Amino acid sequence: MFQALSNVLLPVMIVAGLGALLASRMRIDQVTVSRLTMYLLIPALVLDVILRTPVKVAEAGQLGLAFLLVMGLSLGLGWLTGLGRPGAERRSLSAASGIWNSGNMGLPIALFVFGQSGFDRATVVFLVSIIAMYIVGPAIYGSASRAGGRHGVAEIFRSVFRLPTVWVALIAVALRELNVPLPQGVTRGVSLLAEATLPLVLLSLGLQLGAGGWPPLHRRVWLAGAARLIGGPLIALGVGSAVGLRSESLAVLILSASMPTAVNALLIAQEYGGDSETVAGVVLVTTLGSVLTIAAVVALLPGLG
Template sequence: MTYFIHIFLNNIVPLAVMILIGAAMFRAFRLDIKTLSKLNFYVFAPALVFVKLYESELSVAILGQVLLFFLLFFTAISVMTELFVRIRRYKGGMKGAMRNSIIFYNSANYAIPLNQMVFVGDALTLSVQMIVMMMQNLLPNTLGVYNVNAHKSSWKEILKTVAYLPTIYMIPLAFVLRHYQIAVPQPLSIPLHYIADGFMATALLTLGVQLGGMKWAFRFSDVLWSNFLRLCMGPLIGLGVVWLLGLHGVMAQALVLSCAVPTSLSSVLLAVEYDNEPEFSSQAVFMSTVLRMFTVTLVIYLLPYIG
């Protein structure tokens, strides 16, 4: 019970406070959600990805194992999601919104602190989470954009949209600079860190603003299905892939934990930016953020039995 309360006070309450501040700011000042969304997409997210990847220490062996795991996991959860979308017969933008709410998860501003709390600063598990974060930051800016635009745009228009997103360029740039040990000039490094440190606050405030302006007529069936597939089936599929690959120890535990985190704020940002089911996306993120208190706690409790 003490551990349960600790997780609640240190992981749930702080995020809820930030979201509530965003909602209150919308109610008081009617903040422009589109402006906040663009700040997240074009300023804060690219800086966060660059800084985290540039400063991480990833070996080739770990990189290969984690990428293989992620490829298998992502394929499995995507197939499951596609079957679910077809069974439920979703139409138009709802198909893309549901896909994004399940396959994109909060691998940065929630999963990294969670990883370090559970594994007490372990460098190996942090490296594992950094690779997952890298892939999860790349996908919303490519596949995620496609998902929310496929029903209303051509491939050419979608590719043009993706090409203008800076995050996809930050990933190779960070790896190249780190590989050749090229230092980032101090006048650029300092503002990059300031901006990266502001990502979590800005993203949560943006979610709060979106929640503050939405109609609170919850689509419980769709939202709860999304949360079940993300929070329950996600770690189960991750566990299956870990066993398939024969992975053990803290690396296997870190990979399963990385699959258990709630829906990414990126799904809301994509929904707002491209006007595609923003209310469902906000509700899915909000509810998964609340329900993770129970599901993530259970996964953490079961981790010693994995490796």
Template sequence: MNLILTVLEIVAPVFLVAALGFGWVKLGFEYRIQFVTQLGVNVAVPCLIFTSLMKSQAEPGTLLSLTLAGLAAYGAITLVGWGLMCAAGLDLRTYLAPFIFGNTGNLGLPLALFAFGQSGLEHGIVILALTAILSFTLGLWLVAGKGSARRILREPMVWATLLGALFLWQGWETPDFLTDTIGLIGQMAIPLMLLTLGVAVARLTPGGVVTAVWLSVAKLILCTALGWGIGLTFGLTGVAFGVLVLQMATPVGISSYLLAEKFNADSASVAGFAVVSTLVSVVGLPIILAILL
């Protein structure tokens, strides 16, 4: 009973805030998702990443091991996903990128924070940054037939990660007034991401429901298993292991839908995949957390 209550205490704030965004749109209130997303991705999240890494108490070696494990996990998921799509006769441009890249930002970071505290947030940021870099290269190539190294260099999240890692490595800190300012801005990130997640799901129109259901279940099971296996292979323990598994298990990110829409893939099917996988995660992620805890 105590374990169930602990898991509910972790997941309830995440899904309740997302439900607030969902309900806000369904009640007909305005929510400028493009503005909020730009504010979050270009300002709030980079501030959160930088301050979290700069003040991190984690060993740099542990974060490096987590990064390498994350790369290996994404590589394994890509290969397994490719094989699954080919065996099922599914369109690779439509389904493979959403299968690979989970919602490590809007959903993964809050879960890592509530499940493992500040240390979980710091480790979760590593996987988020890795996801962002791979999405702009491998993800773009899978959907559009081309990657974008230049796009990476224009992303504030990437520079925030590099600067945060440098400050952590050198033991530097910004002046207190600047740290407090950046930290205050960064505190917007998680509520904004959760509200936006709910709004985005509310505005999606599900398509290809039957395919979305079995593929969502397969994604949850396979990505969790691969994250677990890679974590053990790389000798990760404690928070690093838990965050890797949790981040790999997150449902389809809304960014996958936006990519499909932009590059004329089957965006309706991706929308269905995103909605159904998010619903599946409402059941699946608490079970995974219960096992991890």
């Protein structure tokens, strides 16, 4: 476990920690950083990976299906942690358990643990998670939104298809299936942007955590945190085995499901009228607790082979 902490998590903690330190000392325009990441760097990363990854379409589809099943069961587990609580809190506990950080933390940790091949598979998971997050998150809070308002089903799907990552992924898959090569100058430019993605997403994570306050922590927050950090990887192990994932693909799914609650889950709660304090509490608990739980998962993963 110590080796996992030092070799895998320490680089992540250093970069994110520097971002948190910077955000605590000075005012940083996080909106601009987030937009650079979401609308430029992540689409470049997705394009770069899809065009050159050896992961086959069938395997990617199997991995994506497994992720969606794990997400659904994690949402249900989070819902159970909120039994007996008001609807707004219960929905937020569900979202905090079922929407995890497969990007800012999942991608760099997958690269450090598995190398390039695991990173390519983790990018597939991340791509599915982006689309699912912006459908599932608003849907969870939809019943609390005003009827016929801007939070309806049509608006949810419009918001998903406004994400450039979705269109870039579709174009990249088409280019790959049709064997249409891009000019070398274009691919080199895309690769340069892709290489800048991981450092910036880690800094962005640190900036978001450093700028936040200390939210209230109560028993349900701790239960949802346990559902995310302990229940997530256990669910992934069962689901991945059931759908036929093996070796590295199964390990990547389990590692992804062990990640803490995504900061984006908090942003979605704020946008759609959820209990943002509860989500913020689960983000804090799982981010801090994941230092130990991810190290444990990384240490146990070789046993799957």
